[in-house]
Amino acid sequence: MNSQERYTDLAPDLRISRVVTGLWQIADMERDGESVNLDESARSMQAYTAAGLSTFDMADHYGSSEEIAGHFARNYLDGQPAQLLTKWVPKPGGASRETVREAVQRALDRLQTDQVQLLQYHAWNYADPSYLDDLSYLKELKEEGLIGHLGLTNFDTAHLRVVLESGIDIVSNQVCFSLLDQRAANGMLKLCAEKNVKLLAFGTLAGGFLSERWLNTPEPDQSTLATWSQMKYKRYIDEAGGWPRFQNLLAVLHAAAGQHDVSVANIASRFILEQPAVGAVIIGARLGQSEHIENNKQLLDFTLSKESRAAIENALGTLTPIHGDCGDEYRKPPFLTASGDLSHHIETLPAPYPTSPGSDGQTLALSGTVWEDLAGFSRAVRKGDAIYVSGTTATHHDRVIGAQDPITQTHYVIDKLEGALQSLGGCLENVVRTRIFIRNMDDWEAVARVHGERFGHVQPANTLVRAELVGDEYLVEIEADAICPPQNGVR
Structure with a gap:
């Protein structure tokens, strides 16, 4: 050779x-x-x-x-x-x-x-x-x-x-x-x-x-x-x-x-x-x-x-x-590590986003995008056993993740949904409904396949529609509703 x-x-x-x-x-x-x-x-x-x-x-x-x-x-x-x-x-x-x-x-x-x-x-x-x-x-x-x-x-x-x-x-x-x-x-x-x-x-x-x-x-x-x-x-x-x-x-x-x-x-x-x-x-x-x-x-x-x-x-x-x-x-069970868990790697996973008490017993999670302050909304809200995640785009701080790639944008959007859920004591498995809005109808299959990859084991109720999204750079926006039991004292 x-x-x-x-x-x-x-x-x-x-x-x-x-x-x-x-x-x-x-x-x-x-x-x-x-x-x-x-x-x-x-x-x-x-x-x-x-x-x-x-x-x-x-x-x-x-x-x-x-x-x-x-x-x-x-x-x-x-x-x-x-x-x-x-x-x-x-x-x-x-x-x-x-x-x-x-x-x-x-x-x-x-x-x-x-x-x-x-x-x-x-x-x-x-x-x-x-x-x-x-x-x-x-x-x-x-x-x-x-x-x-x-x-x-x-x-x-x-x-x-x-x-x-x-x-x-x-x-x-x-x-x-x-x-x-x-x-x-x-x-x-x-x-x-x-x-x-x-x-x-x-x-x-x-x-x-x-x-x-x-x-x-x-x-x-x-x-x-x-x-x-x-x-x-x-x-x-x-x-x-x-x-x-x-x-x-x-x-x-x-x-x-x-x-x-x-x-x-x-x-x-x-x-x-x-x-x-x-x-x-x-x-x-x-x-x-x-x-x-x-x-x-x-x-x-x-x-x-x-x-x-x-x-x-x-x-x-x-x-x-x-x-x-x-x-x-x-990152997820079964943990194929020497110990069979993550105990010799990390102690705990901190919440991705900060939370704060809202009105009427609600708990709010904020991801820190400019849109949340501008329009006066939370990334997600928990009330009782229900978590409602706002329409979410592939925004990280003040920039877009994924440029003109609908696959990347969809993965990052679902990551943000998951981060909001984790911060309020939930997970993707608790999601019961998702709503997907896409700018270009030609992207529907690519976006749907990513949704299937990430939610296929959950199969929540879902709607996908074409919509005029705010911001030409955004190809997809997703919102989600979840129902989950109390966890870590969060309701």
Whole structure:
């Protein structure tokens, strides 16, 4: 395989290895409160760059991974190229411009550099529009030169589109994508190809389960698993149909591995690497303990045969598809995390919008758009068990999200509806009626399909009509009524 196929260009000035070394295991190695040896871990990274595996992925919450990478770059890189990719995963609820700058400066200090090559951002709750403010502040720091390029992590298809249509230049989206988890194939790959965004796929080895080690073995008990990755990906196996179906998949991979004279892990990752728009696969390493460098190099030295690909695709057809879209495991049940919930990630989700008491026992939610003050209305009102959400457009502060894209505008409008409901103790599942107003009749199907995507499991009463909306930039407006039980003392 030529050198061009060993690397992918996220941008003209950012070429990364198609096999990225992930450092999330550092957090697992340090979970008992003891830090790994900084110098020994940094020195162990030399073997990767010597093998041509020059790209490392880390995050602000992967233990001391950023400090290790910075120490490596400062003391052991020896003039060789390396790409240090990191993430910022803020607490939910939005941050100030100053807080965002502090987060980026912290990464710069840890990495001992004056520019983060790729900063990847994670949002916890799309119903809280403050994530767009965070990204706008990051864009300012990119323009200032502190960030080379912006990426996302664990964004779903709809909200990758929202970000792109908001004028934020995104070069990559890092998501779980494996033989067990094919959610990215349900629209994400297509959007990434259209928008020239590269997908960075993690979980391709399912925490090591997609290997010879687990072939023809008894099913392990969740409580006996040794690492956070194993705890996490055993949940994926269960969701995908259970251990017997997983064993069937492993048998097919084992046969393909024999045909190609590679490992089962190589076959599992290569299948994902060959998907359109996938820029790289991220394979975790326990620095100084379990590295598999030669095996990872081998991943770039072959391509799957048509026969092997067909056999794998047939085996995938026997699995139960993981429900939802990319990143849903961090936002809604079932939480496919190591703990099975979000307890080791966040403490609580703050309300997207402020609320205040109104007249006659009402509670009001305000989203802060100019229209609310101008026309004297609330984004939503709760009285008793009923919540009424005003006609809502794709307005964020004083700008429109989605330009002339009805799909993006509709998703963002429904996010705002959801944010208003959450702020008053409700949710989309409580909605009993929606009313949709569209400017252009040609947009009806695109808007209706988004409504179906977001409300298909609820199926509220609905009306869609063409109307002359206020403001030429608005393509769609939606209002909603919901009935929900008392929650958190709100009525």
